[in-house]
Amino acid sequence: MTTPEMEPEVEPRIRAAVDALFDREVAFLSELTAHPSTRGNEQSAQDFMAREMGDRGLSVDRWQIDLDDIRDMPGFSPVIGDYEDAVNVVGTHASRRRTGRSLILNGHIDVVPEGPHDMWDSPPFSPRVDGDWMYGRGAGDMKAGLAANIFALDALREIGLAPGADVHVQSVVEEECTGNGALACLQRGYRADAVLIPEPFNETLVTAQVGVIWFQVHLKGVPAHVAYAGSGANAIEAAMPLITALHAMEERWNGAERRHGDYGHVDHPLNLNIGRIQGGDWTSSVPAWCVFDVRMGVFPGQDLAESRREIEEVLRAAAQDSDFLRNNQPEIVYHGFMAEGYALSQDRSTAARDAIGALGGAHERVTGRALDTAAITATTDARFFGLYADTPALVYGPRAEAIHGFNERVDLESLRRLTQTTALFIAEWCGLEDA
């Protein structure tokens, strides 16, 4: 018996089908990007995803995340508030024959805040195409990837084919702050033999990613009328030596002796970012409070509890050098990322080797170039599958620029290649059957 994937002409037919559908894929991406799915506001985008999945005959699972279901799982990140507005969507293709290896195509629907609109050349949630680029918040990170996941399956269907194994198309929330959306998919029982996450890393396979810790530093003190500034304590200025001390810690953590092997040649892999600050109520009142938000990277294998202790010790020691802070110890609140690093490069399993091989082959056929790999200085949801479900998670997505910045954009020709590569990878990994 001959299975469809054996037919020699299937590869060009799949690629041609992606091309034939590509205008529709761009329109899909544009519509998806128009949903301003910042954290807490993903519902309309998830409604769109669920509808599109359903229209394609996928069986759709749409559920609200319940904190109680996941809070005791490894990889959980602490959050403030509940998850009333956190909805995941998974569309499943159930293979009839199940001859191949199953696959999760994962993507996150949440986007980071767009920032001041006057810094954008055009409105961030009114996507526009200019040459090869589509502009818009989330176009690159990572709605193009979500589009590729959907349209890779569309291309197969267009030529009468379907994956020869179960494929779960996941659209998750919370990637940008906790990863609890992907974690909730694990909790709900979704498993597969491999995972593909098309995060926008320039058609390069991510072989290692850092972990990330978010923490908030709260400073509070006794304010006063500025006429008596000496008797008050300026909570905003009290933040400055703490930030300086945190940067000194950042340099130590990046030191040669602490380096993870995958990051030996990466310039400054662990970044500490003061991402937000707020303090004070009135220009002529000495500010009584200040809060700042910090993001710090950690290497794969770096212990999170120990890292937290070091952060706390750094802040405690810096506070000792300040008259104000000595008597008003900074309070550290963890909410958001408490994420370990993850290195696919250390996954010695057959599944990992085969999945990387299949992706590399597809990439090479589409691009004509060997698959590059990279150790990245960000985190992705890959860690959940790799660390807590023993599943190789391949992060490989389109070329994008200015993600998290202004005029975020994704290269549409790169998206076309990604969609072709994904479809060929599915054909190879899952096998094919008649649709």
Place this chain on the structure above:
Amino acid sequence: MTTPEMEPEVEPRIRAAVDALFDREVAFLSELTAHPSTRGNEQSAQDFMAREMGDRGLSVDRWQIDLDDIRDMPGFSPVIGDYEDAVNVVGTHASRRRTGRSLILNGHIDVVPEGPHDMWDSPPFSPRVDGDWMYGRGAGDMKAGLAANIFALDALREIGLAPGADVHVQSVVEEECTGNGALACLQRGYRADAVLIPEPFNETLVTAQVGVIWFQVHLKGVPAHVAYAGSGANAIEAAMPLITALHAMEERWNGAERRHGDYGHVDHPLNLNIGRIQGGDWTSSVPAWCVFDVRMGVFPGQDLAESRREIEEVLRAAAQDSDFLRNNQPEIVYHGFMAEGYALSQDRSTAARDAIGALGGAHERVTGRALDTAAITATTDARFFGLYADTPALVYGPRAEAIHGFNERVDLESLRRLTQTTALFIAEWCGLEDA
């Protein structure tokens, strides 16, 4: 003909009338303090003041400030937005005989924000009395003064007397940010031979006050995903060297060679305060923007335009030392105080000498002590009357603690003395007639 003020028994009768009414005065202050009259929210407090004035037979003038009426007047401070919510109230006692010298009793109804409620021992707008103290935002700064202005007149009326000259009781907005409320009273034509402003300076006569400049520094730059922190520019951290440079300027301005005579022995009279800061949108995005608010004092006689130029030059020079700021010059926005200093001590007029003498006499009779004077490191609305209406403005009010801070409180026995002193001062300055 004998006028009432000549009668030897009038002074103890006035003081006894203040005592007799004091429970009512405390209740009045409590009710007034319960109105959360932060900037933009003064209407209910002003309604209360207008009603109380009207009930006492004062003719009430209540009007919305029109920016166009005042923006070209000397002493105007720039504001953002309009003044749709800025209402002044003036209640006028029109003397029948007009034998004495007229008086403005001025006070401001606006209070500074209360800050985080958990830093207060009890809710800031639920005034409470504990021993001699009344606690609440605005109780000291300066609703106690507003109460004293009203109840000093009440005490005279209680014993069948009234000021022998016109008295305008002013309840103005915007003292805490611009002074445009007092300025609008000048524009509306209110004039008198002297002004009393019972700001809470511990029963001390203010003989000099600093000027104040408010400015906002806006930083904007190119943000990025923190994974590429090196390619972004952290707008929050870019603020730090600017703040350091501003403090260096503050030290120069406080230097001996720049000192105003009235401040020769004041420790650090000119305070620079970083009162508010805000920046960034997302913990894992390098912040693209940061805004901080600065308050800086100036000496009486210090030229505001020249001071602004120096501030701008300091920021420009500091920006040159920063890779980020060199290409993203800080933007300086002035809104709020653009206030000159004012020294009553330099008013050589007969009116000033007489008004100070009358207040000093009243103070001495009530407290048994000579009137102390002070050069203060804050500003008040006194400058409008002194600088732009050639009218001596006496700032003299009750003892308060933690103004602009948590657990702001006013000493009620001090309020009682202030009310007596004010009533005696009115009797002396305005003379008395039958009510």
